[in-house]
Amino acid sequence: MALPIYDKTGAHAGEVDLPTAFASEPHGVVLHQAVLADLAGQRQGTSKAKTRGEVAGSGRKLWRQKGTGRARVGDRRPPNRVGGGTVTGPRPRSYDQRTSARMKQSALRSALGARAGAGDVIVLEAVELAEAKTKALQSLLNAIGVSGDLLLVLPESDGTIWRCGRNIEGLRIVAAADVNAYDLMAARTVILTKDAISRLEARLV
Numbered sequence: 001m002a003l004p005i006y007d008k009t010g011a012h013a014g015e016v017d018l019p020t021a022f023a024s025e026p027h028g029v030v031l032h033q034a035v036l037a038d039l040a041g042q043r044q045g046t047s048k049a050k051t052r053g054e055v056a057g058s059g060r061k062l063w064r065q066k067g068t069g070r071a072r073v074g075d076r077r078p079p080n081r082v083g084g085g086t087v088t089g090p091r092p093r094s095y096d097q098r099t100s101a102r103m104k105q106s107a108l109r110s111a112l113g114a115r116a117g118a119g120d121v122i123v124l125e126a127v128e129l130a131e132a133k134t135k136a137l138q139s140l141l142n143a144i145g146v147s148g149d150l151l152l153v154l155p156e157s158d159g160t161i162w163r164c165g166r167n168i169e170g171l172r173i174v175a176a177a178d179v180n181a182y183d184l185m186a187a188r189t190v191i192l193t194k195d196a197i198s199r200l201e202a203r204l205v
Helices: 028-041 101-117 133-143 160-165 181-186 194-204
Strands: 001-004 014-016 121-124 150-154 173-174 189-193
Touching: 028 101, 028 181, 101 121, 101 150, 101 181, 121 160, 121 194, 133 160, 150 160, 150 181, 150 194, 160 173
Parallel strands: 001 121, 121 189, 150 173, 150 189
Antiparallel strands: 001 014
């Protein structure tokens, strides 16, 4: 599969042959499982409810056992009293799902194949900014005619480009070594640099 390459002005600068992994048939089951695992890994799992041993209050018996005409009670912390503890409330936990390296690789290959097959991949010669400002990166995106939820994949982490793009709504910038199946499927358009393609190919071998 060949795609056109665009320069920083949005002009056509040749073509690039995508690796065969980009043309692979998507594996729906593996891709679905990998995306669920990525979403589960984003959950904090910090919800917590206090038990009767953790809520504030004395353990003293509220009134004597007999002679008052009232129901017998213990302290003020059981779950059937206002302000008491919770019996089966949430506890801190990890939502991480174990996903093998082979499954992650297959899911990444499926996601790349799905986006390339749908025509949602754009290739840039390189991300070269005239100045380290947000408007410079926005001008580049406008030149190639993309908007909305975008994923820009760089060959390696670049703090300058990341700072320029963090205020652009809908744009996410990741390195080729860190991109996952969820990132690729969540974006409306995937923007790859020419060097990032070879980095992704190395992950799929």
